[in-house]
């Protein structure tokens with residue numbers, strides 16, 4: 174098994190309350206031991222209502238906390254119901270998920286996502302930038318062109334690229350128990366890494382995660398794809414047991 178750093182990032186979505194700290198607590202305990210055996214980085218992206226409380230309570234170097242979106246306007250402003258990157262950073266977030274398909278489906282465009290990324294990077298937040306094609310786009314053979322467009326139109330050449338983690342999440346694989354064919358996935362991850370090098374004229378390799386119906390059973394299938402740098406885990410990250418089993422089974 175590889176000794177390259179692997180990310181296991183949880184996306185709690187609209188889930189959790191103060192009592193859910195026990196999930197974080199257990200994952201943190203696991204992480205403090207497991208990090209001695211394998212190079213892993215665990216991040217949990219929780220709802221905005223919990224970030225401050227969890228951060229205060231956790232005080233850990235074994236687990237980082239993040240959130241799941243931010244407004245494009247960086248500071249305060251007349252944006253009812255919205256939260257800025259500055260506010261999230263001050264509340265304890267180190268990471269922010271941007272471009273998630275569940276937000277794209279509510280109207281987030283590549284242009285808006287670019288503004289949000291700008292704002293997050295200005296606050297020195299690490300960005301988990303989600304890209305992925307719909308089932309229809311996949312069937313038409315448009316996966317690569319969609320991904321290229323999402324990357325080109327959402328990222329700018331002057332961004333701190335080392336603060337951006339890509340998460341390839343085919344829309345049709347999110348919460349559906351469907352996953353891509355392993356060979357196809359390998360090719361897509363390679364494509365994203367190559368595009369990154371081409372677009373940004375860099376020799377640096379992008380960090381690319383896979384997300385979409387990852388669970389303790391199917392995780393073993395992904396171990397064979399050395400190009401994958403980790404996973405963005407939705408539903409299964411809401412249970413400490415499932416999340417921990419995913420990591421354990423990955424290294425089996």
Ligand code: PGA
Pocket residue numbers: 184342346347348349384385386387405406407408409
């Ligand atoms: P899922 O979600 O693991 O529940 O499919 C992944 C995600 O939306 O990030």
